[in-house]
Amino acid sequence: MLSLRTVNKGSTEPRRKPWAPALAALLLLCVAARAGAETAPRRIVTLMPSLGELAADLLQTDLNRIVGISEYTDYPPGLKKAASIGRYDRFNIESVVALKPDLVLASQDGNPKDPVLHLRELGLNVLVVRTETFDEIKESMRLTGTALGFASRGAQMASQFEQGLSRIRDRAAKRTGRPRVLLQIGDEPLVVAGGKSFLNESLTTIGALNVYSDSGTRYPKPSVEDVIQRKPEIILILALGRQSGKSFEAAVRRWKDFQSIPAVRNGKVFVIEADALLRPTLRLLEGLSILEKKVFDAE
């Protein structure tokens, strides 16, 4: 994965993808080119709703420095005045360039790679963060803080996040037994959270066991037969975004035929509404407590 940063304090991180070295070299060039010219950016464009949120949290009152946001950036409401650059997964390069940003915030885990590289080729200052693990989320808070000129706020936010996590971990440590959970994120075809997704880390943190933690991919598409074999005690269907409630009820009903699954037999198939669970910001902590309640209140 990319570990791109345009701030000049690089730290070494484990290389996970074969093209990391090439990109690291690119990154070093960018760092070298920009080191020294470190003034607080005045025109910021964020390419993900979560990054808009993160930047707004860091800027606090100075929201008009964010001049462009991606569609569906709905929090905080003050951001809605900024120009839209399109949806995060197919943002419009021309709209971004036309805003003349002095900092573009992008995510490795949502924005398509080539257009982000294109922005950088056009000479824009682009910070790409990774948010797939809790450590990366903390790092993204620190990096974004530094890039926005609020390094201490960023560090503070990261430690706030860490404290929240350790409170949840403490609660988990006091519980005995780890319920086997299937976290379903798509229906027809069935898509679940695998071992390499950050949702796996969420389940582990609250003290549950993801029945697909051994999966090599992030979002495997198992057969129902395979799910039956893994005997989940709780099935959670993640209600994402703006789909209608009805489609989730249908997803719950589809499990009814498989009484050999403990979760189905014991009536523990739930829909969980937790957009915050997908926001790699401080709001993730809210998402985690919703997840925690669903899993353990059902016990």
Next chain:
Amino acid sequence: MLNKKALHAYIFGLCAWALAIILSLKFGATTDADIAVIVQLRLPRVLLASAVGIGLSVAGASLQALFSNPLCEPYTLGISSGAALGAVFGASLGFHWIFGGLTGTAFAGALLFTALLFVVAHRPGVTTLSLLLAGVMLGFLGSSLVALWMALSDTNGIQGALLWLLGDLSRARMGGALFTLAAAFALTLALWLRWRELDALLMGEEGALTLGIAVGKVRASLIFTIALLVAICVSASGMIGFIGLVIPHFVRRLVGSLHLQLLPLCAIWGAAALTAADVTARVLARPYDLPVGIVTALVGAPLFLWILFSRREAS
């Protein structure tokens, strides 16, 4: 040599192309674009659209002559499936390296399939029809491998590759666009210089043989040139449909089937059509880019029907 009809086709074609270029530079996702946006983003895109338009329609016209089959288009031979396979493979492994917006692994995949086709074309005794069928089968093989790869791997990175394959000019960079334009010009010229052989092939395999054309050799080298042209277009822009099918038929309607005029006119009209389609795709759903293939198909299909039926009525 240059009759009145052909002259008109050249003049109108060049005017249409110029108009499309001007509109493309003028209109885009933002309404008040400054010179930097126009030069850095819209200009490469216009150049790339022109290059790919030239490449696809010239390749389509040549293939239709080569196989004496009016349904041939640049993607019939399965080269694009090779590109798709390369793009998806590269994207999921994270190294579909990009030079100026060109996808290296897509190009490699297209070249691999071109080589396979070339080997088939060189087999003794292979007929034009069996070569065509071999190309179609290569296409099926490629697309089923893409489907297999998708089913087995994490879809995160692949989705982008697939979207791109539906036809996308938004990745245009100046370097890649100029390279594609130069390659399209050069390969078009290479095909144009062989207009006599292409004309002879219009009479079918046997007809060409009686005219003293070494069909096997000519066919193999023409296929290689055309496939290279298609490979370059596909790795620059994905698969943009209809240009390669409709433009040759449209131009034939204007000046007839002889390649001395047909190929350059296809180049001009193809460039004009794709540039115009691209600006339409950019403006219709602002600020999103529609896949340009939607526009070419929406306009191309009725146009094709019109060409088809007006020809019937004339005869």
